Amino acid sequence: MTAYQSLEAIRKRVAALGNAMGILHWDMETMMPDGVAPARAEVLAEMSLMVHELETGEQLPDLLAEAEEQAEQLNPWQRANLREIRQLYLHANATPTDLVEKIVMARSESTMAWREARPKNDFKSLAPKLDALFSLQREVATIKSEAMGVSPYEALLDEYDPGRREPQVDAIFADLEAFLPDFVQQALEKQSAGPDILMPRGPFPVTHQAQLSKEVMQILDFPFDHGRLDTAAHPFSGGAEGDLRITTRYEEDDFTKSLMAVIHETGHALYENGRPHDWRGQPVGDSRGMTLHESQSLLLEMQAARSEEFIRFIGPVAQKILKGEGPAWDIDNLLRVYRKVEPGLIRVYADEVTYPLHVIMRYKLEKAIIADDIPIAELPIAWNDMMEQYLGIRPSDDKDGVMQDVHWPEGILGYFPTYSLGAMAAAQIFATAKTAEPGILPGLAQGDFKPLYGWLDKNIRSQGCLYTPDELIEKATGAPLGTEAYKQAIYARYMG
Amino acid sequence: MTAYQSLEAIRKRVAALGNAMGILHWDMETMMPDGVAPARAEVLAEMSLMVHELETGEQLPDLLAEAEEQAEQLNPWQRANLREIRQLYLHANATPTDLVEKIVMARSESTMAWREARPKNDFKSLAPKLDALFSLQREVATIKSEAMGVSPYEALLDEYDPGRREPQVDAIFADLEAFLPDFVQQALEKQSAGPDILMPRGPFPVTHQAQLSKEVMQILDFPFDHGRLDTAAHPFSGGAEGDLRITTRYEEDDFTKSLMAVIHETGHALYENGRPHDWRGQPVGDSRGMTLHESQSLLLEMQAARSEEFIRFIGPVAQKILKGEGPAWDIDNLLRVYRKVEPGLIRVYADEVTYPLHVIMRYKLEKAIIADDIPIAELPIAWNDMMEQYLGIRPSDDKDGVMQDVHWPEGILGYFPTYSLGAMAAAQIFATAKTAEPGILPGLAQGDFKPLYGWLDKNIRSQGCLYTPDELIEKATGAPLGTEAYKQAIYARYMG
Numbered sequence: 001m002t003a004y005q006s007l008e009a010i011r012k013r014v015a016a017l018g019n020a021m022g023i024l025h026w027d028m029e030t031m032m033p034d035g036v037a038p039a040r041a042e043v044l045a046e047m048s049l050m051v052h053e054l055e056t057g058e059q060l061p062d063l064l065a066e067a068e069e070q071a072e073q074l075n076p077w078q079r080a081n082l083r084e085i086r087q088l089y090l091h092a093n094a095t096p097t098d099l100v101e102k103i104v105m106a107r108s109e110s111t112m113a114w115r116e117a118r119p120k121n122d123f124k125s126l127a128p129k130l131d132a133l134f135s136l137q138r139e140v141a142t143i144k145s146e147a148m149g150v151s152p153y154e155a156l157l158d159e160y161d162p163g164r165r166e167p168q169v170d171a172i173f174a175d176l177e178a179f180l181p182d183f184v185q186q187a188l189e190k191q192s193a194g195p196d197i198l199m200p201r202g203p204f205p206v207t208h209q210a211q212l213s214k215e216v217m218q219i220l221d222f223p224f225d226h227g228r229l230d231t232a233a234h235p236f237s238g239g240a241e242g243d244l245r246i247t248t249r250y251e252e253d254d255f256t257k258s259l260m261a262v263i264h265e266t267g268h269a270l271y272e273n274g275r276p277h278d279w280r281g282q283p284v285g286d287s288r289g290m291t292l293h294e295s296q297s298l299l300l301e302m303q304a305a306r307s308e309e310f311i312r313f314i315g316p317v318a319q320k321i322l323k324g325e326g327p328a329w330d331i332d333n334l335l336r337v338y339r340k341v342e343p344g345l346i347r348v349y350a351d352e353v354t355y356p357l358h359v360i361m362r363y364k365l366e367k368a369i370i371a372d373d374i375p376i377a378e379l380p381i382a383w384n385d386m387m388e389q390y391l392g393i394r395p396s397d398d399k400d401g402v403m404q405d406v407h408w409p410e411g412i413l414g415y416f417p418t419y420s421l422g423a424m425a426a427a428q429i430f431a432t433a434k435t436a437e438p439g440i441l442p443g444l445a446q447g448d449f450k451p452l453y454g455w456l457d458k459n460i461r462s463q464g465c466l467y468t469p470d471e472l473i474e475k476a477t478g479a480p481l482g483t484e485a486y487k488q489a490i491y492a493r494y495m496g
Numbered sequence: 497m498t499a500y501q502s503l504e505a506i507r508k509r510v511a512a513l514g515n516a517m518g519i520l521h522w523d524m525e526t527m528m529p530d531g532v533a534p535a536r537a538e539v540l541a542e543m544s545l546m547v548h549e550l551e552t553g554e555q556l557p558d559l560l561a562e563a564e565e566q567a568e569q570l571n572p573w574q575r576a577n578l579r580e581i582r583q584l585y586l587h588a589n590a591t592p593t594d595l596v597e598k599i600v601m602a603r604s605e606s607t608m609a610w611r612e613a614r615p616k617n618d619f620k621s622l623a624p625k626l627d628a629l630f631s632l633q634r635e636v637a638t639i640k641s642e643a644m645g646v647s648p649y650e651a652l653l654d655e656y657d658p659g660r661r662e663p664q665v666d667a668i669f670a671d672l673e674a675f676l677p678d679f680v681q682q683a684l685e686k687q688s689a690g691p692d693i694l695m696p697r698g699p700f701p702v703t704h705q706a707q708l709s710k711e712v713m714q715i716l717d718f719p720f721d722h723g724r725l726d727t728a729a730h731p732f733s734g735g736a737e738g739d740l741r742i743t744t745r746y747e748e749d750d751f752t753k754s755l756m757a758v759i760h761e762t763g764h765a766l767y768e769n770g771r772p773h774d775w776r777g778q779p780v781g782d783s784r785g786m787t788l789h790e791s792q793s794l795l796l797e798m799q800a801a802r803s804e805e806f807i808r809f810i811g812p813v814a815q816k817i818l819k820g821e822g823p824a825w826d827i828d829n830l831l832r833v834y835r836k837v838e839p840g841l842i843r844v845y846a847d848e849v850t851y852p853l854h855v856i857m858r859y860k861l862e863k864a865i866i867a868d869d870i871p872i873a874e875l876p877i878a879w880n881d882m883m884e885q886y887l888g889i890r891p892s893d894d895k896d897g898v899m900q901d902v903h904w905p906e907g908i909l910g911y912f913p914t915y916s917l918g919a920m921a922a923a924q925i926f927a928t929a930k931t932a933e934p935g936i937l938p939g940l941a942q943g944d945f946k947p948l949y950g951w952l953d954k955n956i957r958s959q960g961c962l963y964t965p966d967e968l969i970e971k972a973t974g975a976p977l978g979t980e981a982y983k984q985a986i987y988a989r990y991m992g
Contacts, residue, residue, distance in 0.1 A: 016542035019535070020516050023523055031527070032739065035721035039515070039738040039776075046512035050546075225531035242535040243528065280535075 003066035004074060006059075007085050008282060014054050015281035017047055019240035026245040029232040045104065052100065055092035064089060077276075077284055080466045084283035091159055094147040095140050103140070106133040107411045114409035123380055123398040126409065131376045133411045134369055141370050141413075153370045156414030160290040161421065163468045166367075168481070169417050172424060173360045175483045180357055181390060187341045187353060187494040197336045198328035203252040212255065212321045213248060213262045216314065219447045220266045220300065222246075223273060235261035237268035237297070241280050244269040255322060256337065257349070260301055267300035268293060270453070274461025285464045290415065291481075292469055294422025295429055296460065302352045302423065303430040304452060306493065309445035311335050317447075339493055343391040345400045352423065353490055354391060359420040361386040362405075366413050425473055427486035429460065432477040499562035500570060502555075503581050504778060510550050511777035513543055515736035522741040525728040541600065548596065551588035560585060573772075573780055576962045580779035587655055590643040591636050599636070602629040603907045610905035619876055619894040622905065627872040629907045630865055637866050637909075649866045652910030656786040657917065659964045662863075664977070665913050668920060669856045671979045676853055677886060683837045683849060683990040693832045694824035699748040708751065708817045709744060709758045712810070715943045716762045716796065718742075723765060731757035733764035733793070737776050740765040751818060752833065753845070756797055763796035764789060766949070770957025781960045786911065787977075788965055790918025791925055792956065798848045798919065799926035799985065800948060805941035807831050813943075835989055839887040841896045848919065849986050850887060855916040857882040858901075862909050921969055923982035925956065928973040 001009070021044060028040055067074075067082055074082065110129040117126040137156070144155035150165065157164050191197075213229055222229075227244030235258075239245030246265035250258045271287055279285025287293050304310055315334045318324065327333065341351050347358040365382060368374040374382060383402040388394045395401035407415060434440050439451035459476040466472075473481050497505070517540060524536055563570075563578055570578065606625040613622040637648035644651055646661065653660050687693075709725055718725075723740030731754075735741030742761035744754045767783055775781025783789050800806055811830045814820070823829065837847050843854040861878060864870040870878060879898040884890045891897030903911060930936050935947035955972040962968075969977045 013542060013546070016539045019539045020520060020543060024516060024519060027519055027523065031724065033721050033724055035719070036736075036739040039736070043512045043515045043736070046509060047516060050509070223531070225529050228527065228529055240532075240535065240539070243532040 002070065002073075003063045004070065004078065004082060006063050007067055007082070010054055010057065010060075010063075011081075011085060011283060012281045014051055015241070017051050017054075019243070021047055021051075022238055022240040023243065023245070026238045026247075029234075029236065029238075030230045030245075030247060041108075052092060052097070055088060060089055060093075077279065077466060081279070081282050081284035084286070084465050087162060088283055090148060091144070094144045094155075096143075099136065099139060099143075103133070103136050103411060106136055107409075109133075110409045110411065111406070114403065114406065118399055118403045121397045121399040121403075123403060126403065127376045127379075130408060133409075134376070134413075137411050137413055138370055138372060153367050153414060156370070157417065158414075160415050161418050161469055162289050163470060164289075164291065164417075164421070169363065169421070172421065172481070172483055173356075173363060173417075176356045176420070177360055177390075179483070179487060180353065181392075183490070183494075184341060184343060184353055184357075184391075187490075188343075190495060191336075191341055195333070195336065197340055198326075198333050199337060200255070200322075200324050200328040200334075201326070202254065204250075204255040204322050205252065206250045208322050209250045209255050209258055212259065212318055215317060215321060216259065216262055217266055219314070219317075219449070220263065220270070221449055221453065222266050222269065226273065227269060229262070235265055237265040237272070239269075239272075241272075241275075244272055255318070259318070260305070263305045264297045264301040267297035270300075271296035271461055274453075274457050276462050276464045279464055283465060288463070288465055288467075288472055289469045290418035291421040291425055292460070292472065294418055295425035296456075298352075298423050298426035299430050299456075303426055303489065304444055304449070306338060306352070307441065307444055308335060309441050310447075311338055313445055313447045341494060343393055345387070345393060345395050346404055353494060356420040356423065357390040359416050361390055362416040366416065370413060421481065424483055424486045425481055427489045428473065428477050428479070428481065428484070429456075431485040431489065433459075498566065498569075499559045500566065500574065500578060502559050503563055503578070506550055506553070506556075506559075507577075507581060507779060508777045510547055511737070513547050513550075515739070517543055517547075518734055518736040519739065519741070522734045522743075525730075525732065525734075526726045526741075526743060537604075548588060548593070551584060556585055556589075573775065573962060577775070577778050577780035580782070580961050583658060584779060586644060587640070590640045590651075592639075595632065595635060595639075599629070599632050599907060602632055603905075605629075606905045606907065607902070610899065610902065614895055614899045617893045617895040617899075619899060622899065623872045623875075626904060629905075630872070630909075633907050633909055634866055634868060649863050649910060652866070653913065654910075656911050657914050657965060658785050659966060660785075660787065660913075660917070665859065665917065668917065668977070668979055669852075669859060669913075672852045672916070673856055673886075675979070675983060676849065677888075679986070679990075680837060680839060680849055680853075680887075683986075684839075686991060687832075687837055691829070691832065693836055694822075694829050695833060696751070696818075696820050696824040696830075697822070698750065700746075700751045700818050701748065702746045704818050705746045705751050705754055708755065708814055711813060711817060712755065712758055713762055715810070715813075715945070716759065716766070717945055717949065718762050718765065719769060722769065725758070731761050733761040733768070735765075735768075737768075737771075740768055751814070755814070756801070759801045760793045760797040763793035766796075767792035767957055770949075770953050772958050772960045775960055779961060784959070784961055784963075784968055785965045786914035787917040787921055788956070788968065790914055791921035792952070794848075794919050794922035795926050795952075799922055800940055800945070802834060802848070802989065803937065803940055804831060805937050806943075807834055809941055809943045837990060839889055841883070841889060841891050842900055849990060852916040852919065853886040855912050857886055858912040862912065866909060917977065920979055920982045921977055923985045924969070924973050924975070924977065924980070925952075927981040927985065929955075 024040065024044060032040060064086055068086070071079055071082060106129070110126070110133045113126045113129040117123065138152070141152035141155050145152040148155055148158065150158065154165055217229060223244070226242055227239065227246065230245070230247050231249055232247035233249065235248045237244070237246045246262070246269050248258045248261045248265065271293060275287060276285050311334060312331055315329070315331045319329045341353050343354050344350060347355070350358055361383070364386070365374070365379065380398050380402045384394050387401070433452060433455040437451050437455045440455070443449060443451040460472070463472055467475060470481060520536065520540060528536060560582055564582070567575055567578060602625070606622070606629045609622045609625040613619065633652070634648070637651050640651035641648040644654065646654065650661055713725060719740070722738055723735065723742065726741070726743050727745055728743035729745065731744045733740070733742045742758070742765050744757045744761065746754045767789060771783060772781050801810070807830060808827055811825070811827045815825045837849050839850050840846060843851070846854055857879070860882070861870070861875065876894050876898045880890050883897070929948060929951040933947050933951045936951070939945060939947040956968070959968055963971060966977060
């Protein structure tokens with residue numbers, strides 16, 4: 001076996017464990033009886049440790065060096081695979097094991113504290129746990145920063161969006177920050193000058209909504225022989241390679257939330273499904289980080305499914321399955337329902353126009369946290385001030401303010417930006433695809449996603465990690481990641 | 497870390513992988529979309545390989561030797577754990593890796609051939625695959641036989657029922673063989689001299705049967721916070737430590753099959769649940785082999801649930817949930833339904849009186865197969881001759897004859913005897929428990945299993961692998977495993 005082949009064998013084993021853990025995670029959220037939680041956590045911890053050992057084995061530095069010396073014998077996919085293996089090694093090896101173990105403990109304590117504190121609106125009891133966890137993450141960021149030659153925040157960001165650097169994120173977010181608050185006001189004025197928006201009235205029984213979910217997934221060509229839909233407390237896309245498990249949740253008085261969640265998660269799943277089959281189990285065959293992943297879910301949810309063509313197609317389908325009646329089901333009203341702008345406190349319920357503002361304030365706070373520029377006790381006030389500044393509303397409590405997301409209690413810093421970078425990428429990719437493939441919009445008008453998928457398969461999904469995220473976006477769209485397409489899309493949709 | 501502690505750490509890791517694989521297997525049979533089968537098989541194969549590597553690591557012989565030298569520092573549970581670890585090492589290490597890999601391939605081919613051949617009644621197309629697999633298993637049996645100082649068939653049997661030896665099985669089966677055929681005839685004569693047996697008439701909708709299953713599991717104290725019931729093509733009990741996943745299947749025209757399956761699998765699950773918690777993840781905390789496991793499922797299904805006390809209790813419960821009407825629901829008729837003797841072709845549908853005859857003929861054929869005393873082509877005729885000899889009926893095809901079970905196509909030889917040894921143990925344990933704890937039968941009459949479980953927990957479930965299977969049975973019942981209790985039980989039930 002060559003050094004490169006040995007590395008592939010190690011990664012194949014990591015992938016097998018990853019696939020197993022993917023199903024165990026899905027099971028935990030959907031099927032597992034409550035009492036099993038501690039036992040399951042132990043199993044997953046032991047498997048994570050095995051992955052960590054495989055990823056940091058003492059033979060790896062030599063294998064990597066030797067494989068890199070012989071790189072001219074590799075084809076481009078193998079070379080890209082080697083690059084990714086090196087990158088994964090860097091991340092896995094940078095953090096000492098005892099620090100990893102401390103973080104696992106601190107994360108568990110902080111997440112538990114959050115679960116208790118949030119319903120009670122009790123930030124004070126969460127604060128010390130959060131503080132401890134953030135301190136550890138600062139340590140990680142510093143260590144990785146030195147090992148990788150990037151800023152501490154970039155070292156965290158890089159794990160979710162490889163190669164992403166602060167100046168680019170700063171520039172994109174500054175652009176949005178300058179543009180969006182005014183745009184939101186204009187869109188709101190135009191909206192209130194128009195016809196009243198009538199929400200379709202429920203209750204919509206869960207069985208009907210589940211039927212609609214399945215129907216929409218069929219229309220979106222979800223491969224049910226390689227995946228399934230279930231209900232969980234939070235919608236997610238998970239599972240294993242070739243085994244796509246997505247979830248949603250149903251609210252009887254509002255079918256749109258679940259419907260959009262299903263489309264969103266299907267977007268994630270179809271990206272997974274379109275990864276290069278020949279490279280399954282190897283890093284180069286993986287999805288290209290979280291900005292790209294989010295671009296694929298948002299491309300379906302926010303671009304394709306918010307197109308007038310698709311809404312005119314799906315409206316009657318939904319009406320029939322949900323047995324909807326009355327003027328709210330008028331297709332022009334449905335268009336307005338689906339494109340309603342409404343600044344709100346909660347990120348996950350935000351529309352596509354206000355969403356980036358939620359993300360930008362989190363990004364700024366995260367940078368301050370990592371720079372140790374803000375004491376934990378001041379987080380709630382800083383949060384509320386920014387909400388007021390960006391969205392014009394001030395939370396009346398921390399429950400729906402600084403405590404609304406699980407990310408920070410889980411110690412996840414550097415992830416939030418990818419939501420909005422993904423939204424930018426989604427708009428940019430969709431705009432390019434529509435130009436390159438004129439059949440896309442007429443297809444959507446008939447519930448036919450093949451023209452869109454043909455382009456996505458060729459230009460995004462099948463590319464795995466052959467390129468870096470930025471290279472991939474530039475190759476696919478002819479331009480670096482930017483805000484232009486997003487701005488044009490929302491302008492057309494909300495002011496056109 | 498002492499050598500013994502190192503061994504515990506290795507076994508803990510094996511247990512984590514085993515628990516993960518348990519859930520993946522359950523998922524495969526209940527939730528997994530069909531198209532995922534090949535990918536799942538790869539994941540499981542890689543994990544099996546990891547288990548095999550952990551179980552045969554080159555440091556193991558030294559660790560075992562060192563731990564055994566220091567055994568006087570261990571407490572009795574640790575010593576028993578060490579004995580079990582040594583035993584597992586013996587089994588895992590005996591077979592060379594290339595032979596293991598050949599078997600995995602041959603098993604896969606033979607199982608696939610069986611799936612195709614059985615519906616077509618085409619034994620000829622299965623025969624060569626079966627022949628190849630049996631040859632490999634003969635190799636394994638020979639190698640292990642030499643390593644363990646037992647006969648080749650015993651080496652296979654030992655994997656499922658540690659310490660079980662041929663002379664004892666021969667004696668028990670000879671006893672049954674001499675007794676049962678005549679007894680079956682007598683029971684049939686008595687039965688036909690009695691009232692007609694009326695089968696409750698369906699259809700029984702699956703939803704009602706599922707409700708009955710849940711209700712019965714509640715009565716049996718199945719811990720739903722640590723387990724669940726689902727449907728699968730075949731009933732089984734699986735999952736992981738502290739995570740009991742049982743399955744059943746429903747036939748609309750006959751609710752009794754599913755009901756008995758649920759009770760049977762609950763028996764398996766409760767044995768798992770009662771294993772010593774402090775020893776989870778270690779071999780000494782495991783269940784005590786397949787004879788004991790089957791004793792626990794059959795004790796519930798064939799002994800407790802077939803008692804007049806329990807049938808009189810559960811009959812009206814079932815009638816209410818299934819909305820049953822008519823004279824078939826008369827409790828005396830239900831008693832007769834549940835205790836009907838009927839020689840049939842299919843083992844899994846056999847009653848408790850004819851069942852051992854199905855097993856004895858398989859045992860004899862397996863010994864001939866391992867001794868290479870019977871050519872594959874002659875298996876069907878030998879099968880049919882034995883069916884005629886033992887049960888008085890001759891299969892008209894191989895589909896419901898020699899091809900009915902998946903065991904042989906999967907290369908599983910040495911397992912069948914444990915079904916009937918388990919039935920003997922079930923009767924023997926139940927008889928002892930009833931004498932020791934007079935509250936058991938009155939409890940069953942009220943659907944209260946606590947008196948029975950109190951005794952089982954103390955004497956069987958909590959004992960894990962502290963003793964060998966035979967030691968455990970003898971300690972619990974005061975006598976070596978035999979046929980007496982079984983014969984008395986069926987005599988009382990069918991001739992009394």
